[in-house]
Every structure is written in C-alpha cells, then in structure tokens.
Amino acid sequence: xxxxxxxxxxxxxxxxxxxxxxxxxxxxxxxxxxxxxxxxxxxxxxxxxxxxxxxxxxxxxxxxxxxxxxxxxxxxxxx
Amino acid sequence: xxxxxxxxxxxxxxxxxxxxxxxxxxxxxxxxxxxxxxxxxxxxxxxxxxxxxxxxxxxxxxxxxxxxxxxxxxxxxxxxxxxxxxxxxxxxxxxxxxxxxxxxxxxxxxxxxxxxxxxxxxxxxxxxxxxxxxxxxxxxxxxxxxxxxxxxxxxxxxxxxxxxxxxxxxxxxxxxxxxxxxxxxxxxxxxxxxxxxxxxxxxxxxxxxxxxxxxxxxxxxxxxxxxxxxxxxxxxxxxxxxxxxxxxxxxxxxxxxxxxxxxxxxxxxxxxxxxxxxxxxxxxxxxxxxxxxxxxxxxxxxxxxxxxxxxxxxxxxxxxxxxxxxxxxxxxxxxxxxxxxxxxxxxxxxxxxxxxxxxxxxxxxxxxxxxxxxxxxxxxxxxxxxxxxxxxxxxxxxxxxxxxxxxxxxxxxxxxxxxxxxxxxx
Numbered sequence: 305x306x307x308x309x310x311x312x313x314x315x316x317x318x319x320x321x322x323x324x325x326x327x328x329x330x331x332x333x334x335x336x337x338x339x340x341x342x343x344x345x346x347x348x349x350x351x352x353x354x355x356x357x358x359x360x361x362x363x364x365x366x367x368x369x370x371x372x373x374x375x376x377x378x379x380x381x382x383x
Numbered sequence: 384x385x386x387x388x389x390x391x392x393x394x395x396x397x398x399x400x401x402x403x404x405x406x407x408x409x410x411x412x413x414x415x416x417x418x419x420x421x422x423x424x425x426x427x428x429x430x431x432x433x434x435x436x437x438x439x440x441x442x443x444x445x446x447x448x449x450x451x452x453x454x455x456x457x458x459x460x461x462x463x464x465x466x467x468x469x470x471x472x473x474x475x476x477x478x479x480x481x482x483x484x485x486x487x488x489x490x491x492x493x494x495x496x497x498x499x500x501x502x503x504x505x506x507x508x509x510x511x512x513x514x515x516x517x518x519x520x521x522x523x524x525x526x527x528x529x530x531x532x533x534x535x536x537x538x539x540x541x542x543x544x545x546x547x548x549x550x551x552x553x554x555x556x557x558x559x560x561x562x563x564x565x566x567x568x569x570x571x572x573x574x575x576x577x578x579x580x581x582x583x584x585x586x587x588x589x590x591x592x593x594x595x596x597x598x599x600x601x602x603x604x605x606x607x608x609x610x611x612x613x614x615x616x617x618x619x620x621x622x623x624x625x626x627x628x629x630x631x632x633x634x635x636x637x638x639x640x641x642x643x644x645x646x647x648x649x650x651x652x653x654x655x656x657x658x659x660x661x662x663x664x665x666x667x668x669x670x671x672x673x674x675x676x677x678x679x680x681x682x683x684x685x686x687x688x689x690x691x692x693x694x695x696x697x698x699x700x701x702x703x704x705x706x707x708x709x710x711x712x713x714x715x716x717x718x719x720x721x722x723x724x725x726x727x728x729x730x731x732x733x734x735x736x737x738x739x740x741x742x743x744x745x746x747x748x749x750x751x752x753x754x755x756x757x758x759x760x761x762x763x764x765x766x767x768x769x770x771x772x773x774x775x776x777x778x779x780x781x782x783x784x785x786x787x788x789x790x791x792x793x794x795x796x797x798x799x800x801x802x803x804x805x806x807x808x809x
Contacts, residue, residue: 310678317739318688318750324732325695325751328714329702331728337706 393686394783397693401756404697404704405628411704412629425491428476429456432487445547447555453481455555458491462547468539469623469638470494470709471630475543483517483552483560485544494630495536496622496710496718503536517548518561534572535617535637572615577640579603579610583659584648587789594795600658604665612662618717619645619656621699621753625709646761653762657748657755658775658788663717664748668775670740678742682779689749689786696756715754716747744777748788759785769793 308316429438429448438448438456446461459466460474467473471494478487490504502508511528519526521541523534549560583603590596611618615637623642632638648655657664671677699712716733719725725733739746748755764784771793778786 311680311684314678314680314684314743315688317743317746318691320735321732321739321746321751322691322695324728324735325714326698327728328726328732329698329711331726332711332713333702333706335711337708337711 391686391783393690394693394785397690398760398785401693401697401700401760404700408625408628408700408704411707415707425456425458425476428489428491429478432456432476432489433478443555445550445554447551449555450478454486455479455551456487457547457551457555459543459547460491462550463543466539466543466546467630468493468495468536470496470626473536473540473543475540475547477544477548477551479517479548479552479556481556483548483556483558485512485515485517485548488512488544490540493536494626494708494710496620496713496722503540512544517545517552519545521545534615573636573640575610576615576617576637579606580640580644580660583607584655587652587655587659587791590791591794597791597795600790603659604668607660608662608665608669611660612666612717612721616721617641618662618721619660619754620713620715620718621696621757622709622713622715622718624757625700625703625712629703629707629709649758649761652789653765653784654755654758654788657752657758658790661717661748661754662721664745664788666737667740667745667747670737671744673741675741677744685749685777685779691750692752692756693759695751696753699753712753715752745775745788749776749786762787767794 425441425448426438429436433450433454433456436454437451439450441448441461443449445457447455447457449455456476456478458474458476460472464472473493473495474491476489476491477485480486488509490509493503495503508528515521515526521527521544523538523541527537527541552558553560586596586599586603590600617637619641623638624646627642645656645660695714699714703709703712705711714729714732716729716736719729719733736747736751743749762784765787768782768784768787768789770778770780770782770787773792775790775792776782776786776788
C-alpha cells in the first residue's frame, strides 16, 4: 500500500501549493499581458486585411461600422 | 542541540533573490515612466459615448471639449488627477449635458486589482451614472450602487466623477455647484479598521509585559477576521506594496491605515500584522485547533522549505514587472477568499490551503505567503522570542525574526520550563 511519512505528506502539500501558485501567476501574466498582445495582433490583421484595402482611415472605418451596426439593430425583422 | 540559523544560507539566498526581484521591478518601473506612451484617442471614444455629435478641439480651463449640441466632454484625469483608487487614478471620459447631467461615460484606464473590480467596466455598472447630476453626492450605498468588496475603487470612481464633473460644470458650463462631498461608509470603514489596528498593536505591546492579557489575542484575531476580512475586505496584500512602487501613493485614508500601518509595524516590531491582525492567519489558526492529527517534521526540513515563500514573492514581483501591472502578482488566498472573486485555479489554491491548515499549523504563512516573505525581509531579529511547544508558527528554538509572528507567548516562558528542547508539532 502507498504510505508516506509526515515529512513526505508535507513535502507533497508544499509542492502542490507551489504548483497552484505558479499556475496562478502564469494565468495572471497571460491575462494581463499576452491577451492584450494577441488582441493587438488581431486588430492589426483586421486593419491590414479589411480596412486599409477599402482605402479608409481607422477612424472613418470605426464610424461607418458603428453606423452599420446601429442600422442593423434598428432594422425591422421581416418574417 | 541544533538551533535554527545554523543552516541559514538557504534563507539568505532566498531573501537575496526576493530583494533582487524588487530592485528589478523598481528599474522596470523607472524605465517605463521615462518612455513616452501613446495618448488615448479620446475622439474615438467620444464617438462611442456621443454618437453623431461633433466636438471641437480640447482646450480651456479645466481642459474639455465643447460639443455642437452645447454638451461638454472631458477626461477626468485632466481635471482631478489627484483623486486615486488603490492603484492610481481611474481615468474616465465623461460627457455632460448643458444642465450638468452625465449623458455618457467610459472608463479609459485604471490599474486596480481585477479581483475586486471585475465589474467596474461593465455597462450594467456604468449605466447607473447616466442621467445623474454632478450636484448629487455620489456616496456609496446612498445614491451609488457599489461592487461588493470593491468599496474603495467604486468610491474613487464616484469621487472622480463628482469632483471633476462639478469643476467642469462650474467653469465650462457656468453652472452653480455645491462644494466637495464625502462618504459616510468610507469613514466608517476607515474608523473601524483604524481602531482595530491600533487596538491590536496596543494589545501586542501590553502583552509583552502582561501575560494575562494574552487571552485577548484570540479576540483580536476574531475581530480582524470579521472586520478586515469580511466587512472591509482589505487584508494587506503584496499588491498594495507593488502599487506604491508602480503607481505612487494613493490619497485614500484606508490605504494609510492598511498599508503604511503594516509597513511601520514590520519595521518596528516584525510580523505583528501576521500574528495579530491578518484575517487569513486568524482563520488558519482557528482551523488548526480542530482535533485532527498534525504532521511532524524535523528542523532541517523546516529550514529548507520555509524559504520557498521568498521564491514565490520574487516570482510574483517579476510577473508584475513583466506585465507592467501589479494585478499580475495576485495569487494570494486572502485576496481571493475575502474579495470572493477569483479564477478556478485561485479558488483551488484557497480550498487546498484551508484543508491543509487542519494538519499543519499556519501552512500558508510558513511556506507560501508573500506578505510573510515581505514581512520577513523587513523584520529584524529581536531577542526574547525563543519559541515554545505551542508556538502558532511551530517555530523550533530560537527562530530568526523573519519567522516569528510576535504572538508573545514565549516571552513569558521561564527559561528551560516550557521551552521546547525537541521539535514542536507542526
């Protein structure tokens, strides 16, 4: 049968705690830093592939997109 | 007899690593403050909060933008940069109509701890400000709905909107405005926290001389659990310390009680906060009194493994430095538990630690706590704390100052009487 001494159990507990702490920190860095970077890359790709091809500036594109979104929301549903 | 400190090279190495990480954080922060950051595109945000309305260029005193419809918009940071939350100013782009009512707003940036303010930027929270007059008091739980356990930050948003809004309404719109306002709940929290903190420190000092008062330590711990943990939800966290380095000093009084007070006690008397005020330490100590068999380990084990907390402290500091955000250093169980918010992994850590506390005296404080590490770095060795069998930290004989939480039990032990000659229970 698998048996551990008190020292062994405590060592296991500290290592488990350590694993959880490190995972926590890695997730924090991912959320605070890497997500921002990925979002930036995604927006850049959208700008290069969609907006700049239409010859619009980023500001103009945002304006027309919000107008388009509003019109789509307000449009009556035809059944 | 083997005494603690014979093999202290592990501790010195771990503490040096932690200090090195702090120095790196300071260097990173200085470097980032010197580099130029791109300005926030306020015009683009204005299109979101005031669609279809044209605004002129920013100007005037205080700085604002005038809209064609008579409304004005401003960045609160241009008007009241002195109002801060826990981690610096909360920058809000606000639009006021010509009567001084808020007709649109968006939070541009903040550096508050995400555990506490996860709802701050949601439309549900911000909607309550729309249509509100800047003459209103903006007081939490009076005319302002808070976010549970984020009272400081929410009140900082309220203060920012009220004070910046009134200045702009008075100077740009020519409206008569009342004087500055305040918050009764905030004052109550500061008063309760301050009284408790002071009482605990006075009790600590008295019990150094009077053994009979030691029974009140449990009262102090219970009160801390209720007030600091459950009510005010502001246990001291390394995030407070890191925010000072990364964002400067806030202007909120609770900060000075909760943070400056803790630093001061660390420097003067060692880890008094851990032994008398920390709500999580209190919970751990009460849990460990349940009749569950405890684990026993030897001195060498303790000597090595207790230094792990310095490594985690250093790693947390490095995470904050790398991400340029103190929030990235957050893994502390008391923040998750008392803010009642955290990722599944953060909650797993809380659950795991609380279960382990049943078997091991102050498991979190001894091996993992970054505040314990910070306190350890600042604490000096003080003679008169030789440890004994019922030491709440299970310290072997003659512990270093960094491991003693100053409960004062062993100060009154006659030499060779209750002092432990063997390794106490863990």
